[in-house]
Amino acid sequence: MKKSIITLMALAFVATACKDEKKTQSESIAAAEVSLPPVSDATSENSVIYEANIRNYSPEGTFNAFTKDIPKLKQLGVKVLWVMPIYPISMKRRKATADKSIEDITDPAEKKKYLGSWYAITDYTAINPDLGTLEDFQKLVKTAHDNGMYVILDWVANHTGWDHKWITEHPEYYEKNKKGEVTDPLNPETGEPWGWTDVAHLDYKNKKVYEPMLNEMIYWVKDQGIDGFRCDVADNVPTDFWNFALPKLKAVKPLFMLMESEKEYLLKGQFDMGYGFEAHHVMNDIAKGTKTVADWDKLMIHLSEKYEKDDIMMNLTSSHDENAWNGSEYERMGDAAETFAALTYVMPGMPLIYTGQEYDNKKRLKFFEQDPIEKTKGHMFAVYEKLGELKNKNAALNGGKNAAAYRRIKTSNDVNVLAFERSNGSEKVYFMANLTKNPMSFTVDLEGTYNDYMSGNATTMAKGQKIDAKPWQYWILIKK
Template sequence: MKRISIFLLGILTLASCKNEPEQTVAVEEQEEQSIEPVNNEVLESAVIYEANIRQYSPEGTFDAFTEDIPQLKDLGVKVIWLMPIYPISEARRKATNDKSIEDIEDPEERKKYLGSYYAIADYTGVNPEFGTKEDFDELVETAHANGMYVILDWVANHTGWDHPWLEENPDFYTQNEKGEPVDPLNPATGESWGWTDVADLNYENKELWDAMTADMKYWVDEHDIDGFRADVAGEVPTEFWEQAVPKLKETKPLFMLAESEDKDLFHNAFDMGYNWEGHHLKNQLAQGKVTVEAWDEYMKKIDTTYQQDDYLMNFVTNHDENSWNGTVRERMGDAAEAMVALTYTIPGMPLIYSGQEYDMDHRLKFFEKDTIPKTKGVMWPLMEKLGQLKNQNPALNGGKEAADYTRLKTSADEQILAFERSKNGEKVIYIANLSDKPVNFSLELTEELQPYLGKKELKKEKNDQYHFAPWEYVILANN
């Protein structure tokens, strides 16, 4: 690592000249560059940022992203999740969703197709598009210096077709009746998922478990990363994760995020999972397909499904949603801001996906170079305020010791979502009209809280009722 090398050189120089005041300065500098191991106290109030290095900047490099890490503090970010940073296989590389690079005859045309990040050729290398391992180390060090943890996207379910295991350990792969490796199959139908650019790994082979765990441990031991986001975590045996994670944590505490809602993954492996069902409900609410009653039923279900210390990641977009299902505005329209505010105020951890903070209004290309916008519009100041509240008010704690969630009854519960979060004497209340019609409603508030975000003032109209326009919301806080 660049900074560690410089620091060690400084220590050797200081030892030779026996300059006691300078030795004190060096120790202080080392302490400033360190970060405490990842822990639940920090995660309770954290915002997570998904960094799409290829599309984050025109350069598409580690260095370009590293330059912007300090300003992510303004958004309350405490965890940076890097989409896969590893070399991408060239064999059977995706050009479009249904064409591989071999289907493109023009060699110049082929060059623009960079492939899927999730078709990995080497788990312990870095994609030369992004830079070098030294550049990556600089990114991690900069994040740590700014009080942020770095987790890597880990794709344990499959590799690209260039991965050396296909030659060296073909028995690591699922094979057909001819003994040929196959792409991942839908277990219910036996048909391909369409992920033809990757080869499915066979976890019945326990030697694969050792090899995969060793490759994960490499990044913890050699590059000081702070955890992993596990791609399609539920498609890999839970027993693999349960044996791997304790070995990874022998080096230091780690934060583990599963791309799954499977409650069994939380017992001995993962800290947080995806709130997929909640996300789909937000889309349906925004599109008028369900009412707030469906949300209330979902929150009751969460209470009974998960253990008290399980928690989920809340989002309105991510790399899959943006590229394949549409932008936030496409899916949520005028409800977008109310839904973003909802992701910060319900139990769990809110996610920002690269470009969301800049009001990104287009679907990023997945297999080609693209670039997010960098103009601050509506979302940046909104997320800045939401991030501050999440970081500073324990009433929004969302981890293993989450603040209480209490539904507040209104006279229009099909359209109005109102709830209170509370912890350690602090309170935050979210009230929103989650419909495309104006609503008059009554709501009993037991104490005076100040508007923090959204509707500028909360005052009763005629007949002791509040009036909210379509998709209007307010966040109240006593701190």
């Protein structure tokens, strides 16, 4: 009897210990979940955003293979993690190449390699099994949060894949052609197809689609704890839908909303940040030699007139679309790639790193197949690390709703040399660059002793001092 009592007491002790251990684990998980403050205006001021192409980030192409590298992204100053679509991809009309469908491929073995476009979604609240499980995704989100990163999901409200159940259960949700057939997206101005044959176009003139789409988005915010969305072709979806849905989403928790658009009217509503397409295209053109710094100056005046002071633009030298269809930054910009990467950090806005840029990826990543990057640290990892630290810590580079000031500085050759000051109170950062493929000499209206940030050396600037610049050479100067 005594032995039984002792045994029962021991079991009770073990049970209590296990309960306390589980309680401690639960408290630790809860603490981790609240360790990252909610998204706020401050989030956008000094952040770097990273676009995660899970399929091509690793040979495995899985959440888990990506998640283990999240601490490396923290080294780069990443604070917003944009994850490309994670949902199952429709098989019907799946794209194999830009102009071929999966139905055009007869060899079964060859068919298997064509994974389709991330943007042809068959179920908005499911996980693409190629990437892993829901639990794997939850681990990714928690790891990101533990490393001080907000997670935003790519959201495709404009269209679904052809296998989506709404096509058969709710055909009234879709655009129709003259024969009454569900159609792929058409150019609203011409009525001609865009060529997105692997997706079916949702019809927002029928407001019955509003609530179902909102509910699909709420699931990821409420049940999976994500922190916002990158909204694909946001201006192809009526503003009325965003004005309906986004306040309801933000009532669940504060969110960071990125739109694939540069339309200023969307920034006046529910979105926090848009795409800096105009600046990106000018950078490409300067690199090609078809535009000059004079065009950059015109652009900056144009942007200041077009947008409100608290509008935020995402600055980019690459993205999944740009890389796949127009080439890597090295293909488009050549030796100017690093210079324009630096410019995306010091100009107003938030800089983007696309998967592989930190590893000097020079190839076009295939859009419809797995095409993993090579993760070997080369030149740009250290460059992005240094730029990220400056962006994170120096208020003169604030680029959000309370952005630091931008002031052009006069040089003796303003057609070819860009020089400007970013300032926030006593904090000042200066950028100078020869934006040509030729050696250049110039003078600049700067005096004093500065820290040459990228080299770590001190440099003194005197009035009228001639500066010799190599092709595409740039400086980031901080007043000592």
